[in-house]
Amino acid sequence: MTDTTSQNTLTHLDEQGRARMVDVSKKAVSNRIAIAKGQVLMTPETLQKIADGDHAKGDVLAVARVAGIMAAKKCPELIPMCHPLLLNHVEVNFVMDWDRSRVLIEASCGLEARTGVEMEALTAVSVAGLTIYDMCKAVDKHMVIGEIHLSYKEGGKSGDFHWDKE
Amino acid sequence: MTDTTSQNTLTHLDEQGRARMVDVSKKAVSNRIAIAKGQVLMTPETLQKIADGDHAKGDVLAVARVAGIMAAKKCPELIPMCHPLLLNHVEVNFVMDWDRSRVLIEASCGLEARTGVEMEALTAVSVAGLTIYDMCKAVDKHMVIGEIHLSYKEGGKSGDFHWDKE
Amino acid sequence: MTDTTSQNTLTHLDEQGRARMVDVSKKAVSNRIAIAKGQVLMTPETLQKIADGDHAKGDVLAVARVAGIMAAKKCPELIPMCHPLLLNHVEVNFVMDWDRSRVLIEASCGLEARTGVEMEALTAVSVAGLTIYDMCKAVDKHMVIGEIHLSYKEGGKSGDFHWDKE
Amino acid sequence: MTDTTSQNTLTHLDEQGRARMVDVSKKAVSNRIAIAKGQVLMTPETLQKIADGDHAKGDVLAVARVAGIMAAKKCPELIPMCHPLLLNHVEVNFVMDWDRSRVLIEASCGLEARTGVEMEALTAVSVAGLTIYDMCKAVDKHMVIGEIHLSYKEGGKSGDFHWDKE
Amino acid sequence: MTDTTSQNTLTHLDEQGRARMVDVSKKAVSNRIAIAKGQVLMTPETLQKIADGDHAKGDVLAVARVAGIMAAKKCPELIPMCHPLLLNHVEVNFVMDWDRSRVLIEASCGLEARTGVEMEALTAVSVAGLTIYDMCKAVDKHMVIGEIHLSYKEGGKSGDFHWDKE
Amino acid sequence: MTDTTSQNTLTHLDEQGRARMVDVSKKAVSNRIAIAKGQVLMTPETLQKIADGDHAKGDVLAVARVAGIMAAKKCPELIPMCHPLLLNHVEVNFVMDWDRSRVLIEASCGLEARTGVEMEALTAVSVAGLTIYDMCKAVDKHMVIGEIHLSYKEGGKSGDFHWDKE
Numbered sequence: 001m002t003d004t005t006s007q008n009t010l011t012h013l014d015e016q017g018r019a020r021m022v023d024v025s026k027k028a029v030s031n032r033i034a035i036a037k038g039q040v041l042m043t044p045e046t047l048q049k050i051a052d053g054d055h056a057k058g059d060v061l062a063v064a065r066v067a068g069i070m071a072a073k074k075c076p077e078l079i080p081m082c083h084p085l086l087l088n089h090v091e092v093n094f095v096m097d098w099d100r101s102r103v104l105i106e107a108s109c110g111l112e113a114r115t116g117v118e119m120e121a122l123t124a125v126s127v128a129g130l131t132i133y134d135m136c137k138a139v140d141k142h143m144v145i146g147e148i149h150l151s152y153k154e155g156g157k158s159g160d161f162h163w164d165k166e
Numbered sequence: 167m168t169d170t171t172s173q174n175t176l177t178h179l180d181e182q183g184r185a186r187m188v189d190v191s192k193k194a195v196s197n198r199i200a201i202a203k204g205q206v207l208m209t210p211e212t213l214q215k216i217a218d219g220d221h222a223k224g225d226v227l228a229v230a231r232v233a234g235i236m237a238a239k240k241c242p243e244l245i246p247m248c249h250p251l252l253l254n255h256v257e258v259n260f261v262m263d264w265d266r267s268r269v270l271i272e273a274s275c276g277l278e279a280r281t282g283v284e285m286e287a288l289t290a291v292s293v294a295g296l297t298i299y300d301m302c303k304a305v306d307k308h309m310v311i312g313e314i315h316l317s318y319k320e321g322g323k324s325g326d327f328h329w330d331k332e
Numbered sequence: 333m334t335d336t337t338s339q340n341t342l343t344h345l346d347e348q349g350r351a352r353m354v355d356v357s358k359k360a361v362s363n364r365i366a367i368a369k370g371q372v373l374m375t376p377e378t379l380q381k382i383a384d385g386d387h388a389k390g391d392v393l394a395v396a397r398v399a400g401i402m403a404a405k406k407c408p409e410l411i412p413m414c415h416p417l418l419l420n421h422v423e424v425n426f427v428m429d430w431d432r433s434r435v436l437i438e439a440s441c442g443l444e445a446r447t448g449v450e451m452e453a454l455t456a457v458s459v460a461g462l463t464i465y466d467m468c469k470a471v472d473k474h475m476v477i478g479e480i481h482l483s484y485k486e487g488g489k490s491g492d493f494h495w496d497k498e
Numbered sequence: 499m500t501d502t503t504s505q506n507t508l509t510h511l512d513e514q515g516r517a518r519m520v521d522v523s524k525k526a527v528s529n530r531i532a533i534a535k536g537q538v539l540m541t542p543e544t545l546q547k548i549a550d551g552d553h554a555k556g557d558v559l560a561v562a563r564v565a566g567i568m569a570a571k572k573c574p575e576l577i578p579m580c581h582p583l584l585l586n587h588v589e590v591n592f593v594m595d596w597d598r599s600r601v602l603i604e605a606s607c608g609l610e611a612r613t614g615v616e617m618e619a620l621t622a623v624s625v626a627g628l629t630i631y632d633m634c635k636a637v638d639k640h641m642v643i644g645e646i647h648l649s650y651k652e653g654g655k656s657g658d659f660h661w662d663k664e
Numbered sequence: 665m666t667d668t669t670s671q672n673t674l675t676h677l678d679e680q681g682r683a684r685m686v687d688v689s690k691k692a693v694s695n696r697i698a699i700a701k702g703q704v705l706m707t708p709e710t711l712q713k714i715a716d717g718d719h720a721k722g723d724v725l726a727v728a729r730v731a732g733i734m735a736a737k738k739c740p741e742l743i744p745m746c747h748p749l750l751l752n753h754v755e756v757n758f759v760m761d762w763d764r765s766r767v768l769i770e771a772s773c774g775l776e777a778r779t780g781v782e783m784e785a786l787t788a789v790s791v792a793g794l795t796i797y798d799m800c801k802a803v804d805k806h807m808v809i810g811e812i813h814l815s816y817k818e819g820g821k822s823g824d825f826h827w828d829k830e
Numbered sequence: 831m832t833d834t835t836s837q838n839t840l841t842h843l844d845e846q847g848r849a850r851m852v853d854v855s856k857k858a859v860s861n862r863i864a865i866a867k868g869q870v871l872m873t874p875e876t877l878q879k880i881a882d883g884d885h886a887k888g889d890v891l892a893v894a895r896v897a898g899i900m901a902a903k904k905c906p907e908l909i910p911m912c913h914p915l916l917l918n919h920v921e922v923n924f925v926m927d928w929d930r931s932r933v934l935i936e937a938s939c940g941l942e943a944r945t946g947v948e949m950e951a952l953t954a955v956s957v958a959g960l961t962i963y964d965m966c967k968a969v970d971k972h973m974v975i976g977e978i979h980l981s982y983k984e985g986g987k988s989g990d991f992h993w994d995k996e
Binding site for chain 5 (some may be wrong): 014018019020021022023024025076077080081083084085086114
């Protein structure tokens with residue numbers, strides 16, 4: 001198959017293996033949504049500090065939300081082969097998971113374009129996680145940012161996608 | 167204790183819980199190094215495609231290395247409360263781990279400053295991981311970026327740090 | 333009313349008051365224009381220096397014009413919840429007002445999009461004003477940048493707008 | 499006098515009136531602080547919406563604070579003749595002024611450098627003001643951003659400065 | 665003729681000679697391609713070092729390719745009067761010309777827009793050339809970047825263009 | 831020789847040929863200056879249009895000067911392995927060369943750092959050239975940007991450098 005969206009090839013490399021921003025001019029414009037998820041593992045004490053801030057006075061998560069939304073817009077500046085896109089919608093949300101002592105991060109992005117919006121959502125999750133890390137690193141140097149993955153995707157020729165392991 | 171680098175407080179929040187870029191003017195300039203690590207889990211087939219590219223013709227990892235190095239420089243633009251820093255050194259390396267079907271990522275950053283360089287190293291790892299994801303996502307939508315953590319840190323008042331779980 | 337463009341709600345906050353880049357995918361694409369205005373108040377001597385430069389040799393206003401135009405393009409990078417937009421047109425102009433010893437700034441932006449272009453015009457005015465300030469601050473530390481407001485707006489569901497106090 | 503910091507010349511222009519980033523290599527490194535102020539005038543209803551958000555659930559001011567802090571770091575990217583600087587400290591605060599129906603904005607920046615930090619503080623105030631405007635513009639198109647001025651400055655050869663009209 | 669795309673006028677200046685981002689809202693959206701070329705002249709020894717790297721282990725050209733592609737996306741941030749554009753495609757390639765001891769650079773960009781994509785291609789070539797220079801400057805301070813020109817252009821009202829001197 | 835600034839190695843590649851931002855922490859801080867030059871060749875008619883603008887009303891060169899100065903500050907964002915630097919001084923100047931129908935561009939940069947400032951000066955020349963091209967391309971599609979080279983360099987261990995072909 002020579003289809004550039006085929007399952008067989010790394011489309012960001014040409015036949016000589018050289019990197020390129022793949023040509024999407026023949027792809028149809030469609031409405032696209034992507035949801036990505038991730039987490040920051042931390043000690044229960046650190047989680048408590050974030051929660052205290054969130055309820056009483058502080059804003060670790062408010063800052064991380066802004067950072068994630070702004071990072072989604074910066075995605076083509078960060079990821080070399082990403083196409084510039086006009087995001088219609090970005091949302092970043094957090095859940096405090098006390099059982100496993102972590103902050104869950106979810107980012108949702110939408111646009112109407114020739115190419116998907118997964119990288120924007122994944123970038124938003126990553127930078128929101130880095131921001132939580134930054135704001136808590138004085139009290140906890142053992143945090144781990146992880147489980148960053150695509151959770152849901154709709155629109156585009158390759159069809160919808162649901163992460164089946166959740 | 168009112169020490170702004172104390173283990174007890176989220177130093178990026180003031181007494182009212184408002185975010186700020188914390189004042190480091192009283193901290194001493196010292197030589198600082200940080201090493202961060204992370205991984206991208208993928209199918210063995212995807213890992214093989216990257217390896218094929220790396221040896222024969224391609225450059226997924228070369229692109230991800232450049233993206234990681236450039237992202238380290240962009241750290242204060244991405245992480246709201248990070249201080250701007252003049253990096254003296256950035257290096258991003260990869261190991262193909264066939265046993266666990268993943269690419270291991272390691273970034274090392276160095277500088278001489280009043281504040282640490284962990285966030286730069288963690289940002290380099292994250293964006294290198296996102297770039298690998300981007301370049302392979304056409305063949306594998308189940309990749310997971312994770313285990314992003316600080317591995318080593320030297321310089322600064324809080325002393326050296328070794329991640330003890332490796 | 334749950335309409336996201338309603339006059340009753342701060343649309344950049346969701347029902348829980350969390351910031352988001354509001355979804356505009358259901359809004360119609362239309363041709364939009366916005367004109368913003370502002371001023372820099374200064375001493376007559378400073379105003380004279382700018383004028384001398386402008387006529388004889390200098391280029392305070394030429395630099396401020398370029399800064400304002402470039403800032404309009406940077407608007408979504410500066411204003412967290414702003415949508416990225418493809419500007420069709422940006423113009424920044426200045427009037428020397430000798431009576432009230434100030435430089436008047438006017439920026440006009442146009443595009444075809446789902447969302448308005450006010451913030452781009454206001455950002456252009458603000459950064460043009462900051463640039464005039466920067467270039468004159470060695471001779472005048474009492475300048476005041478102000479009166480930055482939307483003067484005119486056309487296109488979009490909320491209809492046209494004329495600032496009625498001019 | 500040919501002193502490049504003299505009160506008589508626009509130092510960002512050379513003898514031919516051409517713009518340049520003025521040479522500061524001969525200036526001494528000193529500790530510098532600048533405080534800038536400004537305001538956003540709005541209807542009492544809009545002010546109330548911000549206050550409701552701030553207390554109960556929302557975060558207009560939290561987002562504006564992050565935007566202002568990030569903008570201070572972007573100052574040399576926005577203002578053409580500004581020197582790049584390594585900020586040691588940035589803080590952005592707000593006061594709700596019910597009597598005059600406005601949000602007062604104050605930004606404080608500090609660093610150790612050869613050149614002052616006024617523009618960083620003024621940029622932080624401006625972009626915080628633009629962000630408040632953006633988040634409230636759906637409910638109030640008559641807001642005015644203004645009174646942006648230098649309030650205090652210390653460090654550097656030209657000595658300390660206090661705005662005397664407050 | 666008052667046509668803003670006329671051969672007679674510098675369209676980025678208005679009637680008073682003031683710079684502006686020219687209004688393209690009346691121009692038709694069309695599919696556009698531009699190819700730009702350039703070169704870096706160097707000693708045969710430097711060329712050999714690049715070639716050694718390229719074949720055996722190194723990646724001067726891989727880094728320069730990434731830099732060129734990312735620079736194409738940054739074009740409207742660099743060139744003041746350039747319109748922001750959504751690139752559909754970017755490719756940067758190199759040829760080692762042993763006879764004249766130089767690296768030839770070619771960049772090709774495509775998009776669907778109201779305005780052309782020449783500047784993006786020329787910017788990609790320039791920054792790829794600067795990156796080659798940077799990576800080789802420790803061994804050769806006499807390199808010359810040059811012959812940067814538009815080679816081919818299609819789409820838009822002004823018709824196709826072929827550089828006739830090649 | 832293992833000296834990282836040796837004439838024998840491409841220092842931006844490690845022993846495995848992988849790109850890195852080379853470690854400069856052991857290099858001494860010194861005062862450094864670099865001057866780069868370049869040109870834009872064009873038809874005499876285009877040159878005349880720029881000159882008309884420059885004298886009577888226009889500002890092609892004023893805009894190109896601002897673009898060049900701002901690009902010098904963006905150098906580490908554009909050139910992947912460049913170190914971030916705090917420029918003390920940037921100047922961009924132009925000479926109209928009627929004999930050979932070209933605009934000569936010269937950029938001079940200065941700073942105090944561990945690493946040189948050549949790339950900043952070369953980037954300023956390149957982007958100033960691209961901006962002249964952009965502003966004149968409606969009237970001349972045969973312009974050529976070229977002869978971009980280091981003209982002078984002082985400071986740093988490798989000693990002073992004078993381009994000997996001028």
